[in-house]
Amino acid sequence: MAEEIKYQINGQLAENTVTVDNKEDMILVPVSIGTADEARIIAEMKAEDSGLREETIQHVHDLEKRIVKRMLMSGMNVNNGLYYASASFRGVIEGSQWNPDKNSIVVNFNVGADLREAIKKTTVNIIGGKSSAMYIGGVADTSTRAQDASATAGRAFSLTGSKIKVAGPDEAVGITLTDSKNVVTKITEDLFVVNNPSKVTFIIPADLANGTYVLKLTTQFSGSGALLKTPRSVEKTIYIGTAPSGGGSQGGGGGLDENPLG
Template identity: 30%
Template sequence: MLKYSLRENLLTPAPDDYMAQAADVRSYTLDEIIDLMMDKGTTLTRADVAAALQVYGEMVSAIIKDGSAVNTPLFNTALSISGVFNGANDSFDKKRHTVNLNITAGTLLRDAAAKVKCEKTETASTDPYITEVTDIVSGKTNDVLTKGGVVQITGSRLKFDATDAAQGIFFVPETGAPVRADVIAENKPARLMAIIPADLKAGTYYIEVRTKLNEMSRPLKTMKAGRFNKPLTAAG
């Protein structure tokens, strides 16, 4: 069940325009998915399943690296090139051109999305809400993380107590422990800026903000967390 609440749409001039905001969305890591697979019952050991998924991920990555496409029931990929070429004799230049990975849902995911049931909740979430993540070094939005660079996070209810190690900006990998940003450049309710850890391992991460402050920046007894639902890639 996908729960949602309505919040004012600030992107349109009409005063009565509202937009849906997903609420209480559970996010699963690869480790948690493996746990669910084991609970469902299989003759394979957990180590076997983890190893198979590891090899699967490596092979998909190798296919993409080779410039090929992947078409599976889960997802389909296609590569494209952006940037301006100076005449018919010009060639690809990493300084001027970019290879883009385009991913669309496969038949299994499309069928699953079509069957999602929605339930409207009466009250809007008071958790931190992230609308956009910008990698300052590359200038890309909702895409990559440059290790040692600066990340800018915009949204609402984002401010946290930086002196509390349990609060802050966390880079949550698909497997393993979250990594906290130690250096914070800006800490405001609508915008955060921080240094991306230079030792962040290559892989896919989700940005999560954890805070025990309310909208008036007053301390709370319980922790609130808001995770950006788009995966971000930290290069090797």
């Protein structure tokens, strides 16, 4: 019997900050219901099948991660249904020698057939406006004009959205970039170029290595003239260097080959 799982995601209407003169031009912003870490995923798996011990689920989960890492780092493409993944290299090879300071390994992801099928079965509910909320609606590398969340170290990067002006005396206020090893880099004030309610532009530190980063913008700006007592934050995953293939797509997963890795 075919799986009859139905999915739904809520969205809120927001003004398109790119076309500020057209008040009828709206975008839809997904409503986040939190972040699922490893513990949450394992708890959900146990809830699906209470007959499995949590230790067993944890072991299988860890085993899958270990096997996938070994395959990818051995040069094998991985297709687990949710995604296609493959490793590639960056940087110019000088003197036929690998130089970790100039060369790096990256992993590229594309949406898999199972996830595309889930996208087709997903109902989108529009639950009203997002006028009072803070959000990032778009990003752009000002040096390459790319809008796929890729950024260039040492060059300007722009965020567009609502109520994102960085303001307030709280120590948490500002923009941070956290790499895959949880090393946090805070953007200093001298690197800000534009700091407006609907647009923030700053320089990516030149010494940051290529890779995936979590951008976190924290502010006490409210839009009403008075600062918020408690700072609020919004996060966005960006890629210094080239965004993973398919990683910056805004579409519903269509248009991909059945096996984009060939």
